[in-house]
Amino acid sequence: xxxxVARSPILPTPETSFERPNYLNAEYGWKSWLFTLDHKRxxxxxxLSVTVFFGxxxxxxxxxxxxxxxPEGDLMGPDTYNRVFTMHGIIMVFFFLIPAxxxxxxxxxVPLMIGAKDLAMPRLNLASWYVYNLGGLFTLWAIxxxxxxxxxxxxxxxxxxxSNTYVVPTALGIFITGFSTIFTALNFIVTxxxxxxxxxxxxxxxxxxxxxxxxxxxxxxxxxxxAITILLVGAERLLGLGIFNPKLGGDPVLFEHxxxxxxxxxxxxxxxxxMGVISELIGHFARKKVFGYRVVAFASVAIAVLxxxxxxxxxxxxxxxxxxxxxxSVLSMLxxxxxxxxxxxxxxxxxxxxxxxQTPMLYALGFIGLFTIGGLxxxxxxxxxxxxxxxxxxxxxxxxxxxMVGGTIMAYLGGIHYWWPKMTGRLYxxxxxxxxxxxxxxxxxxTFFPQFILGYMxxxxxxxxxxxxxxxxNVLSTAGATVLAVGYTLPLCYFAWSIKYGKRSGDNPWGAxxxxxxTPSPPPTxxxxxxxxxxxxxxxxxxxxxxxxxxxEANFG
Amino acid sequence: MSEHVITPVKTYVFVFVGLLVGxxxxxxxxxxxxxxxxxxxxxxxxxLKALAVLYFFMELRHSTRMTALTAIAxxxxxxxxxxxIMMDYWSRHAIVLPVPGK
Amino acid sequence: xxxxxxVDRHGHDVHGGHSGRRHPAHQFDTMEQQKESSTxxxxxxxxxxxxxxxxxxxxxxxxxxxYPAAFAAASSTLNVPLGALNTAVLICSSLTMALAIRSAQxxxxxxxxxxxxxxxxxxxxxxxxxxxxxxxxxxxxxxPGATFNFALENAHATAVTQxxxxxxxxxxxxxxxxxxxxxxIHATHMIIGLGILAVLVFYTRRGxxxxxxxxxxxxxxxxxxxxxxxxxxxxxxxxxxxxHLHG
Numbered sequence: 001x002x003x004x005v006a007r008s009p010i011l012p013t014p015e016t017s018f019e020r021p022n023y024l025n026a027e028y029g030w031k032s033w034l035f036t037l038d039h040k041r042x043x044x045x046x047x048l049s050v051t052v053f054f055g056x057x058x059x060x061x062x063x064x065x066x067x068x069x070x071p072e073g074d075l076m077g078p079d080t081y082n083r084v085f086t087m088h089g090i091i092m093v094f095f096f097l098i099p100a101x102x103x104x105x106x107x108x109x110v111p112l113m114i115g116a117k118d119l120a121m122p123r124l125n126l127a128s129w130y131v132y133n134l135g136g137l138f139t140l141w142a143i144x145x146x147x148x149x150x151x152x153x154x155x156x157x158x159x160x161x162x163s164n165t166y167v168v169p170t171a172l173g174i175f176i177t178g179f180s181t182i183f184t185a186l187n188f189i190v191t192x193x194x195x196x197x198x199x200x201x202x203x204x205x206x207x208x209x210x211x212x213x214x215x216x217x218x219x220x221x222x223x224x225x226x227a228i229t230i231l232l233v234g235a236e237r238l239l240g241l242g243i244f245n246p247k248l249g250g251d252p253v254l255f256e257h258x259x260x261x262x263x264x265x266x267x268x269x270x271x272x273x274x275m276g277v278i279s280e281l282i283g284h285f286a287r288k289k290v291f292g293y294r295v296v297a298f299a300s301v302a303i304a305v306l307x308x309x310x311x312x313x314x315x316x317x318x319x320x321x322x323x324x325x326x327x328x329s330v331l332s333m334l335x336x337x338x339x340x341x342x343x344x345x346x347x348x349x350x351x352x353x354x355x356x357x358q359t360p361m362l363y364a365l366g367f368i369g370l371f372t373i374g375g376l377x378x379x380x381x382x383x384x385x386x387x388x389x390x391x392x393x394x395x396x397x398x399x400x401x402x403x404m405v406g407g408t409i410m411a412y413l414g415g416i417h418y419w420w421p422k423m424t425g426r427l428y429x430x431x432x433x434x435x436x437x438x439x440x441x442x443x444x445x446x447t448f449f450p451q452f453i454l455g456y457m458x459x460x461x462x463x464x465x466x467x468x469x470x471x472x473x474n475v476l477s478t479a480g481a482t483v484l485a486v487g488y489t490l491p492l493c494y495f496a497w498s499i500k501y502g503k504r505s506g507d508n509p510w511g512a513x514x515x516x517x518x519t520p521s522p523p524p525t526x527x528x529x530x531x532x533x534x535x536x537x538x539x540x541x542x543x544x545x546x547x548x549x550x551x552x553e554a555n556f557g
Numbered sequence: 558m559s560e561h562v563i564t565p566v567k568t569y570v571f572v573f574v575g576l577l578v579g580x581x582x583x584x585x586x587x588x589x590x591x592x593x594x595x596x597x598x599x600x601x602x603x604x605l606k607a608l609a610v611l612y613f614f615m616e617l618r619h620s621t622r623m624t625a626l627t628a629i630a631x632x633x634x635x636x637x638x639x640x641x642i643m644m645d646y647w648s649r650h651a652i653v654l655p656v657p658g659k
Numbered sequence: 660x661x662x663x664x665x666v667d668r669h670g671h672d673v674h675g676g677h678s679g680r681r682h683p684a685h686q687f688d689t690m691e692q693q694k695e696s697s698t699x700x701x702x703x704x705x706x707x708x709x710x711x712x713x714x715x716x717x718x719x720x721x722x723x724x725x726y727p728a729a730f731a732a733a734s735s736t737l738n739v740p741l742g743a744l745n746t747a748v749l750i751c752s753s754l755t756m757a758l759a760i761r762s763a764q765x766x767x768x769x770x771x772x773x774x775x776x777x778x779x780x781x782x783x784x785x786x787x788x789x790x791x792x793x794x795x796x797x798x799x800x801x802x803p804g805a806t807f808n809f810a811l812e813n814a815h816a817t818a819v820t821q822x823x824x825x826x827x828x829x830x831x832x833x834x835x836x837x838x839x840x841x842x843x844i845h846a847t848h849m850i851i852g853l854g855i856l857a858v859l860v861f862y863t864r865r866g867x868x869x870x871x872x873x874x875x876x877x878x879x880x881x882x883x884x885x886x887x888x889x890x891x892x893x894x895x896x897x898x899x900x901x902x903h904l905h906g
Contacts, residue, residue, distance in 0.1 A: 225714045580746045
């Protein structure tokens with residue numbers, strides 16, 4: 001029985017593969033990058049952009065934690081503090097968490113994983129990067145001029161009528177960037193539907209593709225709603241309309257409905273690609289087929305669909321009817337099911353697998369634990385009896401940071417570490433990368449676990465001062481943030497270092513059995529020398545593969 | 558595929574006339590006071606007109622299943638959003654919780 | 660069947676290819692794959708447009724449910740004959756758009772150009788009529804903002820409305836806010852459509868499209884028909900709400 005995928009005809013040694021023409025050395029000069037149509041180069045452009053925004057958002061986070069070291073508000077005034085946490089939220093949500101995995105890893109990997117030469121619409125792809133930066137520019141301009149103080153949630157009528165900050169430019173920036181994600185999602189859906197290699201039916205696709213597909217569905221259906229909502233906020237602010245202003249007959253709760261109709265699915269936009277990465281990492285680093293492949297695939301789509309039906313849990317204490325709240329509470333518990341199914345399946349994959357504790361796997365394992373905590377606390381706050389007590393406290397802050405940082409960012413880092421050799425043909429220092437993973441894990445928990453306790457004890461969120469009895473936990477949290485910052489900065493340094501001085505990785509340093517590894521690393525511009533013909537699904541490992549992995553990893557520091 | 562099937566002019570004109578008739582009908586009916594039925598009639602006519610445009614002008618009848626599914630999904634999601642948001646407003650006074658102490 | 664000059668999308672030499680004279684873009688294998696991809700892409704974009712306008716329809720439905728009397732009264736001041744005329748104009752423009760694409764399918768370049776121009780003419784007519792309507796609203800002080808003053812001309816109608824909704828002035832303003840935003844965004848989409856049509860007329864005259872390749876025409880048609888569908892819903896919701904009040 002032939003279980004092998006048609007391999008590219010060249011199986012070179014590390015040195016020769018690097019000197020061969022690949023997408024990095026195909027053309028030189030800034031024009032070849034800024035006007036590129038190659039999805040791989042666009043992915044790297046995005047990597048640069050999202051990293052810049054991550055740094056900016058992280059700086060604001062640092063300022064928050066610095067202020068909260070002491071109970072009194074002493075580092076900055078209350079208005080400034082409002083701006084700081086607002087900008088932290090806006091930058092992290094709209095300019096990092098939503099685009100990062102799809103636009104960096106998705107752009108790079110989708111054509112490679114399905115055996116295509118590029119995405120369906122390369123010019124749209126490049127346009128999406130420019131649009132992203134254009135939106136970013138408006139928001140940056142607003143930041144430089146003092147930012148916004150409404151919270152990233154822009155609740156009305158404060159944002160439409162009473163705030164004296166740069167709401168409209170910021171909102172415009174987010175509006176524009178929304179189109180960037182829509183372009184990317186559109187491209188992914190069309191590509192996955194129409195450009196799969198021969199033999200690659202839906203159930204032979206890597207789970208990362210399933211997750212990316214589900215994410216793209218959410219983006220197409222949800223993003224336009226926040227676009228129109230932002231437009232209404234801008235119109236109301238500029239023209240003095242009363243759509244969301246109770247004084248003029250408007251309903252602020254309508255804003256919340258429209259806002260959260262997108263913003264809740266948005267968190268699934270953030271977590272689904274992360275889950276896709278984890279499926280890849282768990283499967284390949286346990287050298288085992290992902291347990292219940294079809295169930296995990298369908299769970300991705302289920303999360304996408306169910307994720308649209310739960311937004312009302314953000315309005316439990318806002319004034320929505322008790323009937324509505326009950327429906328949303330039940331649906332919110334339902335959406336936890338497919339997520340939990342995935343966690344169980346990953347765990348089952350690990351069982352009797354041959355686990356390798358390389359850096360990407362460390363991030364993946366960390367993800368499973370932290371996402372579980374985040375997800376379970378999500379079910380807690382979906383409970384009508386609990387939410388009124390913890391709403392707007394640090395319990396909520398801790399919950400969403402566990403899923404977004406302990407979840408998405410860990411998966412993002414794991415993915416970058418896993419596919420770095422694919423993208424650059426280089427390896428990074430093994431010890432340093434494992435140390436960073438550990439620092440991130442420890443730092444993260446130290447930062448955010450105390451916040452669960454703080455919230456439960458009643459410390460409100462978005463407050464610039466707090467009662468003195470909360471100080472110890474806040475100090476622990478800030479200390480954790482410092483460790484976390486180190487853990488995030490180290491990869492920046494060693495990745496940059498590895499581009500020039502890193503050991504050559506060879507085409508498949510992990511010995512992974514997946515279509516993107518069947519082409520050289522870094523890949524040629526056209527991805528595959530011959531169009532692959534796929535005869536089996538991903539993660540099909542044999543005993544021999546396990547043995548080969550052990551010898552291969554001896555070469556990896 | 559649609560590129561191999563060319564819709565005759567007559568079909569397009571027929572649909573066009575139908576759409577004009579629908580417009581006339583909706584304007585005339587709106588002049589009568591039928592209470593709630595006004596809304597139902599108006600929306601029914603609008604939906605039928607939209608379906609005609611989708612099916613004939615936008616060539617959904619010659620399209621792939623994927624295309625049809627995409628169109629259906631879009632409208633379905635709109636209805637979902639409408640209904641679930643209205644669920645809040647329609648039920649705001651439906652259930653009144655007892656106030657403790659009263 | 661008249662043949663058109665060989666024009667490849669990228670201006671490159673045409674080398675046979677699969678279905679005759681044209682080459683698909685480098686990431687595609689066949690012209691069929693390229694066509695299906697762009698059609699699917701356009702429909703996906705239209706889905707985003709459904710949800711974009713959908714948010715406005717939600718706001719409309721919410722406030723109409725909350726303030727039925729004020730909404731009906733405000734709606735009754737809109738010009739139904741003009742609105743109906745505009746509806747007919749748009750429906751006609753959908754017909755001419757469909758006929759333009761059909762002309763390309765049968766290799767009639769002149770027909771395609773003619774019908775595209777007719778579509779543009781009808782679309783412009785719509786916008787001109789809309790302009791007159793907006794001017795009317797401005798004159799009547801129904802534009803939300805500082806100049807807003809919703810005084811029903813009929814004393815009886817005013818009394819009835821006020822009895823049903825004492826705050827009907829503010830609530831009527833919400834109606835007009837939604838009216839201007841919904842029709843304004845719709846008009847913006849039409850203006851963009853006109854721009855795209857102008858570009859298409861330019862390329863059609865140069866012979867870029869024929870029975871083997873008329874994708875951009877088809878996709879623009881989808882966009883145009885969608886904008887028509889939005890108006891098909893806007894018209895009864897905005898104009899006909901209070902129509903029975905006149906009687």
